[in-house]
Amino acid sequence: MQIHKFQEMMRQLYFKRDFERGINGTFNWLVDEVEELGEELKKGTDKEATEKEFADVIAWLASLANVTGIDLERAAINKYNFKCPKCQLSPCECTF
């Protein structure tokens, strides 16, 4: 599924609620989901549960992009277009 299509699906499912919650509230939800992903990764015992936490993070990132008015796919491709945005190489050869 295209990143853009996933974001549109999230818009269809949740935009009304996301819009009412606003940017700050939706960002806070994203932070909570990232924390839950971190807790699941620390346990490291349940792949299915970890997959669900990954799903939640990209879902809330898409919701946040919707309320912010940003096209997540375009943003991603503009910065990471088959080469490292810093060294301009693939694979990256940055020395930091």
Add this chain to the structure above:
Amino acid sequence: MQIHKFQEMMRQLYFKRDFERGINGTFNWLVDEVEELGEELKKGTDKEATEKEFADVIAWLASLANVTGIDLERAAINKYNFKCPKCQLSPCECTF
């Protein structure tokens, strides 16, 4: 671009370094990028800078999925497949 293809692009660009850094280190980078996105959203003045922070978050999420051995697209579709995973409706009609 498909979520899967974006994840594969990130693998091509960064997997060697991501693998060496490991799951915990890569998760910490993701947290830092989410914080940077939050700071940019609080400013709310520079759409191009905000887009770049969104790009960084999805990029590091894909890197983290690579080192964890998870297919981000499959995880996303398995949980959010054109209906809310809680109420099973589209749009979501959860009452919480």
